Amino acid sequence: MSQNGVISDQALEFKLVFESYGVRVKLKAVSRELLEQASHAANSALLGRLEIVDNIDAEHSFGFSLDDDSETLVLLENGERITSDTSVPRFFRFFDSLIRIKIAENTREWVFIHAGVVAWKGRAIVIPANSFGGKTSLVAELVRNGAEYYSDEYAVLDGKGLVHSFPRDLSIRYFDGELREKRVDPGTLGGRVGRGEIPIGLVLLTEYKADGVWNPQTLTAGQGIIEMIPHTISRRSNTEFSLKVLNTSVSNAIMLKGPRGEASDFAIEILSFFDTYIELTQN
């Protein structure tokens, strides 16, 4: 399939273009079967929020090929080989992660913030955090305590600053000789998946600390936004729009920062606090 490791574009004869969140992506493969696998992986990664389009022009392209051994899958991005793997699940797992980041980086109409999101009484609780900061545990506990599940990965903001759900199954990491990950349906936590677009009511900038005591600092809008910027995927590619949307999105939100203890206790405490806050701000 390749000559001297170089894969020609002509070899990738099976093609389709899809659009997701306003970003057009072309998938090209050496076989119909591989194209179908790639298309299925993209569809799953983006929760079906893509549309196949006829237009053959696309801002980005991913190529799927095989090395000369016919066993090693090769992934190309915009014509450049970026990785290869003999494990099909691992190969597509990497693509699954990559395609979401590419869409989140390149969309012009939406702002993706790496964050957990739940809804409580029609307002979003957004938890921006780095990976391995306890975000998923907290989202799971909030859902167990009755919050609607919106996302374990991205707060997806529209141009008006409203949050839309991106309800991939929760990604729970555990150790079993080595670090592993399992997908958990929020329904198994007794939770419901939220669907509508809602305003942000609370931004929690918190990470789990073994001896953490929740004694948060209340941030101003500006202070809160600069804390959210590192988690905002399009901050480099679409800076002006991202800042504008962040600004709008937190205009009626309270933003709290500080370390927390166990997610189970913290979830109850924060929902009780948010109840009081909603009551006070409504009256």
Added chain:
Amino acid sequence: MNNSQRPIARKNGLVVQEVPDEVLVYDLETNKAHCLNQSAAMVWRSCDGKNSVSEIVTLVEEHSGSKVTEDFVWLAIDQLSENNLLETQLTSSFQGQSRREVIKKIGLATMVAIPVIASLVAPQSALAAASCACNNPTQCGNPPNAGCPSTVNCNSVGLCA
């Protein structure tokens, strides 16, 4: 300190967003996000290359309706310069006093909030988006997987750990 200096606010490579009572500045060159409180923003806006430090003092007083000192303006300029938000770096010696001492002195002398710039470096790539998915150790330790448990190992299930 030379109060006849005429500082110029940097414009290139910055994205500015007005927030109620604050100004957000994202520096595309350094990937730093800055939050200027109202006082710092007031001084920054007055740095047009025409106003001297003494004139900026007058402008801030007119805008805030309160007396401020030259130290107040220098405290803002000092932070603006440190954060590369001025065209040319200006250094304030505060006549041998530390910034802490100056803040204390200003706090006692004025009703206007002390100029403060809060800054945070954002990683160049989407570090925060790290899913830690990998199929090759070289993908660990580099953006977007720079924040994962391992920077050198891609484990058998495809996680940088």
